[in-house]
Amino acid sequence: MHPDIADHIARFPEHAQVQLKNLHHFIAANVPNLTQKMGYGIPTFQWNGKNFIHYAGYSKHIGLYPGAKAIAHFAGEFERRGYKYSKGAVQFPINQELPLELVLEILTYLLNQRT
Secondary structure (H helix, E strand, O other), rough: HHHHHHHHHHHHHHHHHHHHHHHHHHHHHOOOOOEEEEEEEEEEEEEEOEEEEEEEEEOOOEEEEHHHHHHHHHHHHHHOOOEEEEOOEEEOOOOOOOOOOHHHHHHHHHHHHHH
């Protein structure tokens, strides 16, 4: 994990740190060759030098920022599951288990858009 990202995560309460670390490691494990940085003040993964996906912790949720096309593609699934979302982000409640199977679907979608 990039040191700046580790510092960022360390600022959160322990329960949020666990969720953020799990999400970070899940993304890194499922998409090879991503690089990491802080972008827009939040943890960012890059693919071939371009932003691929961002995430961020908040007091009541974790925000995942896969971009507007991915959000539009998965909007029905977000609604079905009761997740709040906007043009470029989806919110996963901090007190619930992360929907890693859905995150994997989003990552796969993003990869397919890049290749």
